[in-house]
Amino acid sequence: MDSKVTRDHLDCLRQSGLKNTRQRKAILDILSIGEQPYAAEDVYLALKQQHVDINLSTVYRSLETMCDKGVVRKVSVSGDNRMLYEMNVHSHQHYLVCVNCKKICPVGHCPLEAFEKAVARETQYTIMGHRLDIYGLCPDCQKESGK
Amino acid sequence: MDSKVTRDHLDCLRQSGLKNTRQRKAILDILSIGEQPYAAEDVYLALKQQHVDINLSTVYRSLETMCDKGVVRKVSVSGDNRMLYEMNVHSHQHYLVCVNCKKICPVGHCPLEAFEKAVARETQYTIMGHRLDIYGLCPDCQKESGK
DNA sequence: CTACATGCAAACCGTTTGCACCCTA
DNA sequence: TAGGGTGCAAACGGTTTGCATGTAG
Numbered sequence A, B: 001m002d003s004k005v006t007r008d009h010l011d012c013l014r015q016s017g018l019k020n021t022r023q024r025k026a027i028l029d030i031l032s033i034g035e036q037p038y039a040a041e042d043v044y045l046a047l048k049q050q051h052v053d054i055n056l057s058t059v060y061r062s063l064e065t066m067c068d069k070g071v072v073r074k075v076s077v078s079g080d081n082r083m084l085y086e087m088n089v090h091s092h093q094h095y096l097v098c099v100n101c102k103k104i105c106p107v108g109h110c111p112l113e114a115f116e117k118a119v120a121r122e123t124q125y126t127i128m129g130h131r132l133d134i135y136g137l138c139p140d141c142q143k144e145s146g147k
Numbered sequence C: 001c002t003a004c005a006t007g008c009a010a011a012c013c014g015t016t017t018g019c020a021c022c023c024t025a
Numbered sequence D: 001t002a003g004g005g006t007g008c009a010a011a012c013g014g015t016t017t018g019c020a021t022g023t024a025g
Helices: A002-015 A022-031 A041-050 A056-068 A113-124 A141-147 B002-015 B024-031 B040-050 B055-068 B112-125 B138-146
Strands: A072-075 A083-085 A094-098 A105-107 A125-138 B072-075 B083-086 B092-097 B104-107 B126-137
Touching: A002 A022, A022 A041, A056 A072, A105 B112, A113 A125, A113 B040, A113 B104, A113 B126, A125 B024, A125 B112, A125 B138, A141 B024, A141 B112, B024 B040, B024 B055, B024 B083, B040 B055, B055 B072, B112 B126, B126 B138
Parallel strands: A094 A125, B092 B126
Antiparallel strands: A072 A083, A094 A105, A125 B126, B072 B083, B092 B104
């Protein structure tokens, strides 16, 4: 399973015409854990913890070039001034962000296709996409604030 | 009409327990022009152009305290790493952002009440709000890119 | 008169960049 | 071995903060 994932990462990089470096593979390994998006620094710290030696600029630069090639994608969520990065799986995704603990959790389905069409009609814009995030209190933080 | 607006600003500040300073009134005057949200620096430059003497930190600090009191609100939109500020009128608002010229235009109606309820049910979060912005090409930029 | 506001300059923090060296293809 | 990738340190841009001074209530 581990080798399967690594294999995929090699393919991703090769297909995008990117060189296959230790650092890039390590970054993709981190992004593949869980479904959350990670800030550049999160990736950096996670790698440090695994004793993977890497420079923070390299993390930024790699994420950026992998974005350009469509291997990863950027997302930014309310209440976090940092850019977050995630694997660019094709399914379109939105997040539920806890305003207290900042935990980020993906929500299933996107209700906006019809709305986009209506907006396009009304405004004459060519709609290219949207960004939606929902914020609230997660169950744990509800309990905590109930105390 | 000008005096009407100024009057409102005095009321806003008074009701929030904020002191009524030259700087705060000037900031609110700027935010009341048009329906766009402004970055702190936009406000600062607009004031400078009107020969209103103010410090950029004061702009940031005033916007922040007026946010706390609910007089203004923050919004952040995709593709701009700056925070934007607007009058906190109660109607909930979303924006259409041109990816080319960065023009921001408000869209009428918000289609997400039902969706929020569904998400709350599924996830057990207490939903507090959401952020939605739509991006695309405005009519002017469509023409330009057609050339 | 006192607490809150402001100006100024320096710090901060996420991100980007220039440059020399390194290493994959 | 050539051209992309990396490390390091310094710059950058938006925002925040400490401190002395100013001013609204």
